[in-house]
Amino acid sequence: MTVPTGNKAANEQKPLVSSLPASEQLLKELQTSLNINKVLTIFAQFISRHLPLKALSFCHHQENFPILNQVSGHEHETSLSTLYVEQQYLGELTYTTQGRLNSSQKNWMKSCEQQLLYPLRNALLHHEVCNQAVRDQLTNLGNRVLLEEVLAQLLNVQERSDLQYAVMLIDLDNFQQFNQNHGHTQGDKVLIEFAHLLREQLRSCDQLFRFGGDEFLIIVANPDESALQLIFRRLQLAISDNCPLNSQNISCCAGAVMVKPAHTADSLLEDARQALLLAKNKGPNYLEAPLSFSQTG
Ligand SMILES: Nc1nc2c(ncn2[C@@H]2O[C@H](COP(=O)(O)OP(=O)(O)OP(=O)(O)O)[C@@H](O)[C@H]2O)c(=O)[nH]1
Incomplete structure (x- = not known):
């Protein structure tokens, strides 16, 4: 995974300093938690270190996880990415970046998403199990x-x-x-x-x-x-x-x-x-x- 540079905003981000390839470093960080908010926060922080990410949210079957929101001013672009793992629908990530990303930045973001898929699936399963313990099976209200x-x-x-x-x-x-x-x-x-x-x-x-x-x-x-x-x-x-x-x-x-x-x-x-x-x-x-x-x- 090569960390992209290409536009001014991206070049202002912190360069990656690590002995590990970026993909391995991200995966290692993502695997440290089963908490869905934590996993997504790690992902957002990793992306923000290299790209001008201003907001990130994740939506899973109408449940929304707002992770980062630092949007100010008007010059931002929003893009949506639907995540699947082994044909199983995980949900939708919404990114907001300052300015439009170039194609190498978009590709880099896609490769980061690949690292996110399995840790996110595990965190979603964990979230569901925790939820089941506090939800009434019939009505899905809190128990x-x-x-x-x-x-x-x-x-x-x-x-x-x-x-x-x-x-x-x-x-x-x-x-x-x-x-x-x-x-x-x-x-x-x-x-x-x-x-x-x-x-x-x-x-x-x-x-x-x-x-x-x-x-x-x-x-x-x-x-x-x-x-x-x-x-x-x-x-x-x-x-x-x-x-x-x-x-x-x-x-x-x-x-x-x-x-x-x-x-x-x-x-x-x-x-x-x-x-x-x-x-x-x-x-x-x-x-x-x-x-x-x-x-x-
Ligand atoms: N179908 C269904 N019935 C349930 C469920 N849980 C409890 N019940 C029934 O709900 C009824 C509750 O009755 P009660 O609260 O004793 O009394 P009631 O007939 O509502 O009478 P009042 O409360 O005095 O108006 C019982 O017959 C339970 O069997 C459930 O998950 N599904």
């Missing part, structure tokens, strides 16, 4: 393992910040009956559709989990006084607009609580369960939520 991690982090951060959070626990009404009448497979389809609908109703800063069975949990970030009622109302409207769900008379109840400084993860979930229980007693289709955040203590 209880992830929820516990996220709650621990949230309670820790909230102790030292002004951020407010609420937790909303949602339970489908009469789902046992639904399973009995229509079968478990139809029940699974309802859970998948409901999870999809919930995801669509939330802002990107809110987090959604499958709590178990027919229960889902939302962590609502910085809710204002009307946010909880608004979310529940939006959810009811979305269900009534959703053909598979409304034709099956699906509805839900929810119990919401504000996260208080004194909460532990267990006491917070217990409070949410109690609020849900109150809602279930008044339901179907009912939200039990604090009337005013002045109650949050």
Whole structure:
């Protein structure tokens, strides 16, 4: 692998100083990690040492990994490269460089990509395995393992910040009956559709989990006084607009609580369960939520 020179910008990059050929050096560096962000960062840093790379991101089945972003000004070029290894699709790399690369630089970049393929495939496999451990198989939402991690982090951060959070626990009404009448497979389809609908109703800063069975949990970030009622109302409207769900008379109840400084993860979930229980007693289709955040203590 010969390190390219050819335009002014590239010549300003640091020359390669190593006893190893560049390709071997890159491969050696890439093989030091299974973490996908780390592998891509090593790749980006290596390229940046020799070419005027300003941004690099990788997209794998709609999951985006933004690795480097130092774009400023207008004189940059973006190019896309689709990566395959042994005919298996890995994803797409998007490079942004300052100025257009010449053909020898492009060829050099391609040869660097060849070194990336296997370490990237291994990192993707690792990423998938890690993901499976924290994802619910049916709905692909975060599972209880992830929820516990996220709650621990949230309670820790909230102790030292002004951020407010609420937790909303949602339970489908009469789902046992639904399973009995229509079968478990139809029940699974309802859970998948409901999870999809919930995801669509939330802002990107809110987090959604499958709590178990027919229960889902939302962590609502910085809710204002009307946010909880608004979310529940939006959810009811979305269900009534959703053909598979409304034709099956699906509805839900929810119990919401504000996260208080004194909460532990267990006491917070217990409070949410109690609020849900109150809602279930008044339901179907009912939200039990604090009337005013002045109650949050
Ligand atoms: N199809 C399907 N059903 C599930 C799954 N997990 C749990 N369930 C069912 O969900 C039902 C939950 O019932 P409950 O929460 O006890 O009660 P419910 O019928 O919803 O009644 P209320 O909550 O009081 O409205 C049970 O029948 C479980 O078997 C799943 O992954 N797929």
